[in-house]
Each structure stands twice: as C-alpha cells, then as structure tokens.
Amino acid sequence: MASAGNKRTSRRGWRPLAWLLGLLALGSASVSAQDAPAHWMAYAASVSGELQQRLQQEQDPHAQRLLAWLQEHPDAPAPLVVSVWIAGDGAISKLEFDSLGDARVDADLRAALQATPLPAPPPKDMRQPLRLGLTLTQ
Template sequence: MNGHGNEDGEARVAPRIEASMRQWARSLSRRVRLWAAGLLAVGALAAQAEEAVPASWIDYAATTGNALQARLSEGGGDLVTRLHAWLETRQARSATPLPVVVRLWISPRGTVERSEFGSLGDVQADADLRAILAASPLPEPPPEDMPQPLVMQLTLQPNPDFDADAAPGG
C-alpha cells in the first residue's frame, strides 16, 4: 500500500480534503493579511498626538494604504514578480514577516515623489519596492493641509496565492 490508496487501488479521500483545506487556508490568509499591516502615523502627527487628527487625513491614509496594498499584492509585471520571488526566498530562511516603515512624500498630483525605508537587506528588493511605490499616481492627491511625509507600516510577506509563472512578465 502506497499511502494514497488501498490494496485494491482505490484513491483515498484524505489527500483531496487536505489539499482543499490548504487552498482554503491560503485564501483566508490572503484575505486577512494581504500586504499592508496598517497605518502607523501620518508624518508630523506624532509630535501633535494630543491634537485631533482631521478625518480627511485618516481617510487619505486609508485610501493610500489600500492602493499600495493592491499594487504590492495583486500587481503584475517584473517588479512585483521579482519582489515576490525575493520574499519567497526570504520566507524559506525566516518565517517572520518583514515589517517596513515607509515614509512617502506625495505630490499635489498624487504621485509618490520620494520614499524612504530601512533596507530590506537586498539592493534589488529595495529598488523594486521603491519603484512599485512610485509606479503610478495614487487614486487621489493628499489633502492640502496634511503634513508630509505620510508614514505607514507595511508587513511584507509572500502572498500564498501569488503565482509568479502566471503573472504578466513572469
């Protein structure tokens, strides 16, 4: 008996159920934690913590976070494919997600003009993340009165549903 059937050659149901459960778990995991872990702060707001943060700043940070999350987790192309491949390689060495504090300076047109973050430990991964963040304009420009930079924390981890071979350019 080979573990996948009995002596009569009948297939066991357990491997199919296990595969189905793994697929469901990956899907749930993706929905729970795509890429952006959450907003840390909005630029100079840390110094003004006791003051109320305008709703427009909070809304903008959420919109920006969602746009970047989609860009990082669902985007195609060589940059995203290469970054995901690097994350998969890193995941093999360390199961700990990689938190990255990103500071973004966003133009009145909604383009990321500058980004700063601590090195990911790989020059190419740093360049790819920087290019992905600035790849296209954000859905809307920042509120005129919002101080910059916009500071966000991203948790970079492989997306279990990402298929580099199926991605454009992959």
C-alpha cells in the same frame, strides 16, 4: 490549486498594518492616529489600499520579484515600514524605507510603489510623510 511542478503552494498577499503605524509625521513633529483629522485618516487608508494593490500586481515584474524574495527570506523585517511623501498631483515624490539588504529588491519595492501617481492628491493640510506598515500575509 498548485501542481507538482508549481512552486507556489499558497497565495500570499499584502495587507496594511494599522494603515499608519499610528503616525502621520512632518519632520520631527508627529500626530497620533487618534488625534489626526478624519479626512487625513480616510486619505491614508486610501493610499494604503492602493499601495497594497500595487504590491499584489501579478503583471508587475517588480512586485513579483519582491514577493518571491520575501517568501525566500522569512526573516525579512515585518512590518515593512515605508515613509511616503505625496505631491499635489498624487505622485509619490519621495519614498523612504530601511534597505532589505538587496539593492535589486529595494529597487523593485521602489518601482512597484512609485509606478504611477495615486488616484487622488493628499489633503492640502495633511502632514507628511505618511508612515505605512505593510505585512505579507498567507
């Protein structure tokens, strides 16, 4: 319940969009989600869920600034497409996305997503990067 002094009138959160946008890519080669092995898809779903949680962390100032910025900019790209490379220890070794047009917001997105290693490393045979689409929801 929002008070009169509280700008937040609804809780918004992130959800994955087709958790891979249909692609697992390696360089210019890609594999459709329909053709990807089940263990790749299971891992991608796990990563998507983890990144979604990171973007909803109320105690993370990076995530909160990003959320506030997106709420103030309803014309921001949707979904927010990120390409993620994951090292053998589960750390996100590389992260690419189109700039949101604000260097601080881009840095907050990067910091929130790369804060800690993922709970599990990728399958050894999995192609990378994972292309994930994240959408802000009401």
